[in-house]
Amino acid sequence: MSEIQNQSAEATLESILKKIGSIKFEAPYKIAGPTDDDDENEVWVRERAILLRHVYECYPQHEAALSCLYQHSQLERSQPFLFAETKDELSANDFTPTGLYRKFNPKFDPNDKEYLDEFRRASIPILEQHDVRANNILSSYPNSGIAEWAYRHWISRHGTKLLNTTSNDTKEFELLVEELLQTVENHLEYSQIERTSIEPADDYYGFGSRQSVQFLLHAVDAFEAKGRSAQSALLNRISDMFPDDEEVANYTFKFNLFNKPWELEFKDLVSGKRISIRDYLGKVVIVDFWATWCKPCLAFVPQMKKILLEYGDDVKVIGVSSDDLGVGEQATSEQRRNLKTQVVECAAKHGMDWPIHLSHELHDKLQIMSIPTVFVVDKQGIIRSLNARATLAKTVQDLLTE
Numbered sequence: 001m002s003e004i005q006n007q008s009a010e011a012t013l014e015s016i017l018k019k020i021g022s023i024k025f026e027a028p029y030k031i032a033g034p035t036d037d038d039d040e041n042e043v044w045v046r047e048r049a050i051l052l053r054h055v056y057e058c059y060p061q062h063e064a065a066l067s068c069l070y071q072h073s074q075l076e077r078s079q080p081f082l083f084a085e086t087k088d089e090l091s092a093n094d095f096t097p098t099g100l101y102r103k104f105n106p107k108f109d110p111n112d113k114e115y116l117d118e119f120r121r122a123s124i125p126i127l128e129q130h131d132v133r134a135n136n137i138l139s140s141y142p143n144s145g146i147a148e149w150a151y152r153h154w155i156s157r158h159g160t161k162l163l164n165t166t167s168n169d170t171k172e173f174e175l176l177v178e179e180l181l182q183t184v185e186n187h188l189e190y191s192q193i194e195r196t197s198i199e200p201a202d203d204y205y206g207f208g209s210r211q212s213v214q215f216l217l218h219a220v221d222a223f224e225a226k227g228r229s230a231q232s233a234l235l236n237r238i239s240d241m242f243p244d245d246e247e248v249a250n251y252t253f254k255f256n257l258f259n260k261p262w263e264l265e266f267k268d269l270v271s272g273k274r275i276s277i278r279d280y281l282g283k284v285v286i287v288d289f290w291a292t293w294c295k296p297c298l299a300f301v302p303q304m305k306k307i308l309l310e311y312g313d314d315v316k317v318i319g320v321s322s323d324d325l326g327v328g329e330q331a332t333s334e335q336r337r338n339l340k341t342q343v344v345e346c347a348a349k350h351g352m353d354w355p356i357h358l359s360h361e362l363h364d365k366l367q368i369m370s371i372p373t374v375f376v377v378d379k380q381g382i383i384r385s386l387n388a389r390a391t392l393a394k395t396v397q398d399l400l401t402e
Contacts, residue, residue, distance in 0.1 A: 020051050021048070066145040066196050066200055067200040071200065076126045143190070143193055145196035148195065151187040154183045155184060158176065159212075159218075162218060217248070217251050217369055220251070232255075235251070250365065250367040254365075254386065262377060264318070268355040277318070281381050282379050283314055283316050283379060284315050284316070286304060287320060288317060288319050289372060291371060298346075301352060307396055314400055321356060322368075339358075376388045
């Protein structure tokens with residue numbers, strides 16, 4: 001390309017970037033535009049989306065390309081009806097409530113299953129488009145700034161698939177883990193390249209690493225069925241990849257608690273008495289990490305009550321609630337009392353007639369990745385399972401017969 005052509009391209013790009021301006025998101029699913037008229041804003045958003053796409057497709061090596069790609073993909077994900085097809089010509093009819101680019105209603109009824117299903121169906125082709133886009137970027141521009149978006153896309157896709165898998169096929173799960181590991185390793189290698197100076201969002205680069213760690217540590221949890229040696233090998237590999245990561249260090253601390261005596265002492269939120277897990281020597285203890293807002297946690301309570309009914313005083317339960325998360329030093333005494341009352345009332349309502357420890361700090365220290373998480377402590381006070389939710393009845397039975 002000649003110098004004159006280069007100058008013309010730069011002038012065109014600068015003109016496009018000026019037209020784009022900024023796109024902001026207001027939860028939930030509301031796109032802020034230049035006016036108060038939703039119809040006008042939709043046209044405005046769509047026009048700028050065309051310009052965003054033009055930048056990263058026609059100027060993929062430019063430092064603004066990553067930011068434009070990120071903004072465009074965010075628009076597609078949050079407003080799939082607007083981007084059902086990539087049609088550049090705009091028609092007023094396309095933006096009617098039933099038009100091609102109709103907007104996802106920010107005031108929808110959360111119980112409207114039909115509408116939510118429609119949103120999910122509209123999202124599927126968007127994600128498939130992103131798959132193709134990410135592969136094309138990694139094939140054609142593996143060292144460019146926009147490759148960051150492509151790697152993050154695949155890390156999210158592989159990790160989400162891991163979280164959602166319900167297959168009992170161990171081999172299939174191992175392949176999913178290896179797929180994620182390979183993508184993360186490639187991303188870490190790519191990250192050594194100098195990144196573009198325009199960061200698409202606050203802590204955009206840091207978030208990619210944190211997401212990778214969280215998905216991989218979930219995989220360690222899920223490897224419990226394969227045995228401690230398989231879990232340890234995977235955790236060592238993660239530690240090598242992220243040697244200075246605090247989350248990995250905390251998880252390793254929790255992992256190393258296995259088969260060791262555990263000291264846990266707290267003031268019961270219900271009775272006010274001091275409780276020590278050492279008081280329960282000679283019994284199997286279920287330690288349930290939960291929160292009042294967690295529906296799966298509350299749905300899990302009947303399973304624990306059934307075990308208590310079957311084995312009586314030979315089994316004890318301790319609940320550890322994380323509901324005090326975000327309640328800092330600035331909280332008033334009344335706010336703290338209200339929080340405690342809320343937790344106690346929820347526990348009573350759902351029949352949790354066992355001691356409750358209110359401590360999000362313990363959740364953090366033990367790297368509880370999701371709730372409910374269930375530890376099981378044997379009759380000698382030694383932790384025998386760090387993830388017994390799926391096998392609780394059998395785990396308790398086995399420990400009682402030892």
